Amino acid sequence: MFKKIKNIFKKEKEIEKEIKEELEKIKEFEEVHEEVEETIKKLEEEKNEFENLKEKLHELEEKIEEEKANEVYEKIEKEKELRETEMKIIAEKELVEKKEKELEEKKKKGIFGSLKEKLFKSVSKDGLFGKIKTLFSGRSVIDEEMYEELEDLLIQSDIGMDMTLKIVNKLEQRVKELKVTDPEKVYDVLKDVMKEFLIKEDTELKLDRKGLNVILVVGVNGVGKTTTIGKLASKFVKEGKKVVIGAGDTFRAAAIEQLEEWANRANAEIIKHSQGADPGAVVFDTLKAAENRGADIAIIDTAGRLHNKNNLMVELEKINKIIKKHLGEGEFYESLLVIDGTTGQNGLTQAKVFNEVTELTGFVVTKLDGTAKGGIIFAVSEEIKKPIKFIGVGEGIEDLRKFDVDEYINAIFE
Numbered sequence: 001m002f003k004k005i006k007n008i009f010k011k012e013k014e015i016e017k018e019i020k021e022e023l024e025k026i027k028e029f030e031e032v033h034e035e036v037e038e039t040i041k042k043l044e045e046e047k048n049e050f051e052n053l054k055e056k057l058h059e060l061e062e063k064i065e066e067e068k069a070n071e072v073y074e075k076i077e078k079e080k081e082l083r084e085t086e087m088k089i090i091a092e093k094e095l096v097e098k099k100e101k102e103l104e105e106k107k108k109k110g111i112f113g114s115l116k117e118k119l120f121k122s123v124s125k126d127g128l129f130g131k132i133k134t135l136f137s138g139r140s141v142i143d144e145e146m147y148e149e150l151e152d153l154l155i156q157s158d159i160g161m162d163m164t165l166k167i168v169n170k171l172e173q174r175v176k177e178l179k180v181t182d183p184e185k186v187y188d189v190l191k192d193v194m195k196e197f198l199i200k201e202d203t204e205l206k207l208d209r210k211g212l213n214v215i216l217v218v219g220v221n222g223v224g225k226t227t228t229i230g231k232l233a234s235k236f237v238k239e240g241k242k243v244v245i246g247a248g249d250t251f252r253a254a255a256i257e258q259l260e261e262w263a264n265r266a267n268a269e270i271i272k273h274s275q276g277a278d279p280g281a282v283v284f285d286t287l288k289a290a291e292n293r294g295a296d297i298a299i300i301d302t303a304g305r306l307h308n309k310n311n312l313m314v315e316l317e318k319i320n321k322i323i324k325k326h327l328g329e330g331e332f333y334e335s336l337l338v339i340d341g342t343t344g345q346n347g348l349t350q351a352k353v354f355n356e357v358t359e360l361t362g363f364v365v366t367k368l369d370g371t372a373k374g375g376i377i378f379a380v381s382e383e384i385k386k387p388i389k390f391i392g393v394g395e396g397i398e399d400l401r402k403f404d405v406d407e408y409i410n411a412i413f414e
Helices: 002-118 128-136 144-156 161-178 183-196 225-238 253-266 279-292 309-327 345-357 376-384 405-413
Strands: 213-218 243-246 269-271 297-301 334-340 362-366 388-392 400-402
Touching: 002 405, 128 144, 128 183, 144 161, 144 183, 161 183, 161 376, 183 405, 213 225, 213 309, 225 243, 225 253, 225 297, 225 362, 225 388, 225 400, 243 253, 243 279, 253 269, 269 279, 279 297, 279 309, 309 345, 334 345, 345 376, 362 376, 376 388
Parallel strands: 213 297, 213 334, 243 269, 243 297, 334 362, 362 388
Antiparallel strands: 388 400
């Protein structure tokens, strides 16, 4: 009995052990089950995340495709706009070029017509070139009588005897060379011949010196010297240059006053001394003041008394020395002689005298609107061998014109 109870107890122990083992197994299983569920849960989350990423990727792909499509569309639109802009630019450029061409033609035509109008007395029927044109018309032959009549007209026009003979001799030679037989066509040949006696080179003022540029203006009283200086100053100021004027004609109080009035009108500065002061001192002060004030151009007036050539020579030599010393030996400066176009051969005499006493670089011929002659243009150009830089054809500032050989010849011959 005791043995049986012992076996039962032993059996219970075994069963208890088995139960315990089973419980541990159940516990392990539950832990594994929890891990599996956790893993499944994580997998579900990862799956959801993957689906979300997949959806986002799809959206991104669609967005990229849309952006690409938009880029292509924008590129096409931009290219279209560029082409349209290019076409507009080309059209506008062509229109601008056309307008510029028309404006240039109008300008040339306007200047040409205006100059011809200003030179009316020279080109009118009673003027030099009106008479010359009449000379060739209505003739049947080119003969010695025609050339003699031409000589008379040229001499009357203030061209002078020597210059007239040069022109007529060259004309006869050219007519023979070209085998011209129609007298009316001789007028065109004369036009070309006379053009050859005018200097085309260096008709522009040389004002490209670094620092101060100097223009010395000489000429006898009454030729329009003061007016010419005032018009030049006004022209330069309008071009944006700073101008200082030196009132070097101290012989006449009126000259200083007139020059001061022109300086005020032109918005230029003026350096002046009292009447009777040393012109050299005025020139020195003008150059010094112009340099100190940063001026671009100094225009210097001078007295023009020809009754005593020696005094004139001494005075101008002194002025030239002051300018050369200030600028430096060998430095270029303009020295312009102003001649009245109505004075005839007297103007040529003045040119010769002034060319002896100063180094002229060119001429300004004034009052050409007030003469039916105007031959002095050809005489001074050929005789003195210096270019004409400006011509005066009226009282207005714009009537001081840069001299252009072709424009002038066309105006008087047409």
